[in-house]
Amino acid sequence: MSKQDELQMDQQQLVDAWQRTLPEYVNESDRVSVLADEADEQTLRITLDTAGHQMYSFDFKATYVDSREIKVTLIDVEKDGRSVDERTPIIQQLVEDYTRHIHECAQALHVLTNA
Incomplete structure (x- = not known):
């Protein structure tokens, strides 16, 4: 991977953008x-809690x-x-x-991450 292709965004800004955008998906x-994933600045920790009687909680790791x-x-x-x-x-x-929604959110955030 070339240096210019790496994610060049502050992790906290990325977290904020995801926190704002993912609920739309x-x-x-x-x-x-x-x-933010404390161990890797290219990684986010995402928790999705389902609504309703199921009460499931899904933990994902999204790595750029x-x-x-x-x-x-x-x-x-x-x-x-x-x-x-x-x-x-x-x-x-x-x-x-x-997983599909997370990928859709990442695509929506290309304007930020691909700058």
Whole structure:
């Protein structure tokens, strides 16, 4: 990866932009939390709490591969504060949906990250 292709943005500005933008891509009633990854300034920690009776909480890691592309990794899924099996069809569908929404948000933020 060339130096100019690396993400050249302050991590806190990036977190703020994601915190503002990601809620536009998920269900209105879902709660979104975006934090800086302390160990890697190219990485964000994203927590999505589903609304309604399911009460699932999804933890993702979004790492900028370069200024345009992110790699999204599922870290954990919890229900009522306890880890659950993420291989069930309903959870797999939610993981796919949220991963797609995270990628859509990253594309929307290209104007900032690709500057």
